[in-house]
Amino acid sequence: MTMNAAGGRRRPPTIHDVAREAGVSRGTVSRVLNGGHYVSPAAQEAVNAAIRRTGYVVNRHARSLITGRSDSIGFLLTEPQEKLFEDPNFNVLLRCCTQALAAHDIPLLLMLAGTQDERRRIMRYITAGHVDGVLLVSSHSADPVAEQLHEAGVPLVQCGKPMGRGTKVSYVAADDRDGARDMMRHLLSLGRRRIGMVNGPVDTPGGVDRLAGYKEVLTEAGLEIDERLIVSGDWGRASGEAGAERLLAQAPDLDAVFVASDLMAQGVLAALQRAGRRVPQDVAVGGFDDSPAALASSPELTTIRQPWDRISAEMVRVLLAQIGGEDPAAVILPTELVKREST
Amino acid sequence: MTMNAAGGRRRPPTIHDVAREAGVSRGTVSRVLNGGHYVSPAAQEAVNAAIRRTGYVVNRHARSLITGRSDSIGFLLTEPQEKLFEDPNFNVLLRCCTQALAAHDIPLLLMLAGTQDERRRIMRYITAGHVDGVLLVSSHSADPVAEQLHEAGVPLVQCGKPMGRGTKVSYVAADDRDGARDMMRHLLSLGRRRIGMVNGPVDTPGGVDRLAGYKEVLTEAGLEIDERLIVSGDWGRASGEAGAERLLAQAPDLDAVFVASDLMAQGVLAALQRAGRRVPQDVAVGGFDDSPAALASSPELTTIRQPWDRISAEMVRVLLAQIGGEDPAAVILPTELVKREST
DNA sequence: TTCTCTACTGTGAACGCTCACAGAAGCATG
DNA sequence: CATGCTTCTGTGAGCGTTCACAGTAGAGAA
16 A cells, blocks of 8 residues: 555665675675674675675664664753754754764764653653663753663763762863863953953853853962952853843943853843943953854954864764773863954 | 673563563554554553553664664755854754654654765665655755655655755745745835845745745835845855945945845844944844844844744654655745834 | 694574464354 | 354564574694
């Protein structure tokens, strides 16, 4: 009735067809497919030729059935999706991870766990072994999902440092604290002394570490820390605007602002402009992320680049190693100061 | 040696375990799993209870091996990824499609075909039957990939109207032309008569149709079409800024601008502001998309909403229908005018 | 020659599921 | 009582792989 539904897709060749074509056995073809150990060069060649001739592609389902591996991995995103999907960082990460996995011929399954229902469904899916491992992005500091997966024995790598102490979950993160230090030293080197900070939420690792870097450099320069110079936003543009207004009210004499995300920095620029402060002449502004927003704003933002390509590559590397039996690992990658017009 | 790699993941229960637990045969369990036809209520209940007790989850690989279906679908993105990933429309679409599929318990595989190599790899993967169908996003009007997949008999739905005439590929798109008409009528109703347009590329269906709507309404209102009032960008913010500058030079007397994307509209707002024109008093600005950018700009943009949630839901519906054996279909969805501060 | 070792190859048995088929039970009809 | 029909259930086969094992051939050593 429905048939194959797809007009004329014919039955694809199996390992059996290849074996016949090459004049060898299934076993030999399988060995060639899996690294070619213990196969004579002649057989090797014959099999490869037969594969080319038949257009054979391995049936992953059959393979998975017996190996127990799925040869695919999940990219799991928990919580506020609307927000995260607007976050350019997230998009870059997703893209880079997909590409890094593609290099290993591993498909990426996108899993969004917004509601509790979705969450349950996805946890069942994962723990049933339908993916070999999970790349986890969780905004949310104290997300229990990481622990749950870890306890279920699912190989897992988290993006960003987890807040919880003592967990043995792998993670890969940029060196937020050092990035903050770089930016602060840069601002100091420009002669600025009244440096404000628009931080992210302080219940996130990013918020904690960037603030720590800020304070550390001030202290090391012999400047005192003025709490009126510090406010927090939610990483979004609007909160940056609001933060800058508060800052201007509390400390009108500021001559620089270190903003913990480029998106918030855009808001800060808008607020400063409205207040009649010139950037960078009156107030220097430094961002964080080096997202497209940094180039889109005027003046273009000096910012700290998060090495998303390296972060994703490392996440994939660590995850595959873990699937291969190695222990969880933590990787911190260096950031880079990108100087542009705003400082 | 490596074992299961994952500490203590134990062998998951199979259909056999469930059958034993429920005191029925494998066949009966399978029938319950697949719709429950020809199963007595008693058996039905016993099986469901056993599934709950054992925590059974179907092994999709085993199922796929015999059904020939993979029960997963691919989300394929061809070309300029950097650009597309910055495009909020694309992100919303990806999110909505993932959710729409999740409702059917179908995982989404993200496939990025940037380079020729990736393209070949992905085509092989798809045509080998590793996905049941493909949701295609192609910026690029004359992309051969749609035709290739269609010819290979792969169920396929494209997002946005394809340019090529005569192809029988399914697609789902917003009614660009009607959206443009709505915006133009709105601008006319405000008394504006010198209305400029910053269009997208005219070799894309969106560019063609939005321009057609623009011209149609002007003609219908008895106004003549002034080519100096029409420029094209590339959907991006920067090109909107440039476009507005050209427009101001060519037709300084304009009193409104219809911009074919919100991102470009942001640029237009910036250019107008720099030129000392007040929005909306001197010049009214209308965007297109209703992306987050529309709310982030000041003044907030009046724009045409693309119903991304409905578009993705329809794409999924049409694709699943096609996989089920139905014929390709084309769906055009209505847009909606969202009035905000910029008009 | 005979034995051992290495390099290679083929074979049957799984993996967990679905599907076709054969049957059993219940009930109405001839 | 046989016959048909419907509704339900169990059974074997097989999907395309990999894996363990058994086996072969050839080289070198005794």
